[in-house]
Amino acid sequence: MGRQYEIPVGAQHISLLEPLHFKFTTENERIVRTDANVYYVHRGIEQACCSKFKFRQVSFVVGRVCGLCSISHTTAYSQVAEKLLKIEIPKRAKYLRMLVIELDRIHSHLLCLSHVAENSGFEALFMKTMQYREFSMELLEAVCGNRIQYDFSIVGGVARDLKPETGQLILQRLKNFMPQLEELVGIYQHNWTLSLKNKGTGVLTREDAMRLNVVGPFARAAGLAVDVRNETEDLLPWKEVGFEMITDTAGDVHARNMIRLREIGVSIRLIRNIIDGLPESALLTETKAFPDGEATVRLEAPRGELFYYAKGNKTQVLERLKIKAPTFSNVAGMVHAFTGNEYGSAAAIIASYDPCLSCTAR
């Protein structure tokens, strides 16, 4: 038995985007134990949402829970508020919400992939992926008016309409992006040194994934077919626009990369279908009611299942709001999958989980 070293990673570390603290106990640079400490960014949003803000303002506040999947948060909140108000939103608003969620998924997945490449020491691929990612940012800006905080969904519908030109622009850009996506798939799939680093590292088996209750691409890479888009139909009609489940079996970093790349392909198809089949209707359902009762909503964010619970009491201010972010479910799986890997791969493994700590800690 070799000497054990404790290597702290974080709270500030170049391979991390956010303050997150991992303590690896290593033996000959092999990780034997991991401690995670994720609550650096707890801000107290839930409490503020139930005291400081009116329920119509809350959708803008919960967008600031996380910058990467802000649209998922705003949409999930809007849906839960609509359930409390007992209103049905127009079909066009549903389609537009799906459109932005899918665009957001593309940008988030590409960011995660580039981050994996960077942390595997492949700088050129990082640059390439980031360059290809810019198109999704530009599209999001064209659709919503801002590059990251969209504030697109509001209670009762969406805030902006999609102009036909913008729709055409999206289709055009997606067409340009297709060959680039194939190129990326080729590199992530076949680059020899990258596969040395990524194949067989950070493995989470299907049983462990089931036991530790992981969600999102992390679970799908391990072979668990969990995706909220596949399960719920009442709020957003995913199946109608051609959703398709993607799973892999290996459960390692490489499998997660491939899952993300293939999901981008699915997202592109969804976006095309959405724009082609965009129904004409109003954007907003107006109501003077106040939220009442309890409701829950599940939504597939780029990282997995996002869960919202809200309770209203017929006043402007909600009585209780609870957010369960996808990364929160994944933390146990994350810590588990480190064991037995080289410390050198740890950065790439962290990136491949695509952790979003500001979601987790709120």
Place this chain on the structure above:
Amino acid sequence: MNLASYRKKSPWILHYNAGGCNGCDIEILACLAPKYDIERFGMINTGNPKQSDILLVTGPVTKRSRERLVEIYAQMPEPKVVISCGACASTGGVFRGMYNCEGGVDQFIPVDVYVCGCGTRPEQIIDGVVQALAILEKKTKELEESVKLKREAVKEGHQLNRRHIADEIKPVLS
């Protein structure tokens, strides 16, 4: 040719998220990418406080991250410049008054440049950094002048008591 004027061409960046929503962080990352490419200005993301000149902070300072923030700031060698990126780093933004937020980076460390926006655009960040360069240069000068003053006094004064030095100090700048 004044060699010292080239110094500001090499700002090395350290980035710390003190509890924001990641929005500004990914825009900082986007600055490194080919479209905005801040390496044009000689900037590198070092990730090591001991070798960086500019600290980019995002996010309202949460109670747990404030110590790290001050620690990191203390580890950076002078001259250093702090940029607060985004509305919530500058003032607390939407998080102001939440129970675990302190509201603004400038409550703990001196901030030189405030970049507004939620989230900031990469262009704004680059603009902020370019403004920070001027401040960096000014700070470097100040640092050097203070050194010169001390040397001057020691050179001229034979007796080194405090009163003597205090008398002898003259502005060195011509």
Place this chain on the structure above:
Amino acid sequence: MNDVLIPVILILLAPLLGGLLYGFERIVKARMQRRIGPPLLQPFYDFLKLAGKRRMMVHSAHAFLGIMHFVSLWFALAVLLLGGDLILVIFLHLLSTSLLILAGYSTRSIFSHLGANRAAISVLAYEPVLIILAVSIFMLNGTFDTAAVFTSSEPLLYKMPLAFIALLLVLPIKLKKSPFDVAEAHQEITGGVELEFSGLFYEAVYTAKWLDYVFCYTLVFLFAGSNILLGAGLLVFTFLYLNALDNSTARVSYKQMLRFSLGVAFSLAFINLLINSLT
């Protein structure tokens, strides 16, 4: 006269040359990644800036070791260019790296330790190849003096191509380039041994990197003998090769690196040695 003057000038200009080379390489790298990249003189701007920073050190021995790393590396380069003993050159280079490794171990930071550990492993990976190289040159020329190599009209490349390939395979380890940049590995150990240096003392380590460039390219140049044209060709080829490799690979783990360099590069060099000694 000339054969002393040129090396001396080269030695004095070595940091300058290395800096230019480094700056140029950063541009090439940026272009390969479809960026504009920093200006050519960027390394010198960094140099000037680092000189003006406040001097902070962990402890005096640490800073001293860093500076000695630079000095001894320059010394090794001088011996190489002046046509000294190749074995001496290799050991001086080893000494300079060891100083840096010692500096890494002398601090308390765990990343610095890890970096020093990995730097030591890299030394283990490339040093045997270099020694075999020196021995093969001895077999061919009957002397360890590099002066004899520089003046010989018959380029070494034709006599020992396998050794050249072996050298190409270990150069990325030495220059800390992907896929073998485990010793630096920014994302894993944030620079390793360099981590604790700052200000003027980091400058020594930073500038030593430039010297390392000159050192490695001189080693490549050795293979051309007195044929300057071939030498220039080799340099350009090596430069392009290193950058292309750097931009198309991810970092491998240090165990894979060790296996690769001792398995492939070392055996290539060794086969070369066998062939040379048999014929």
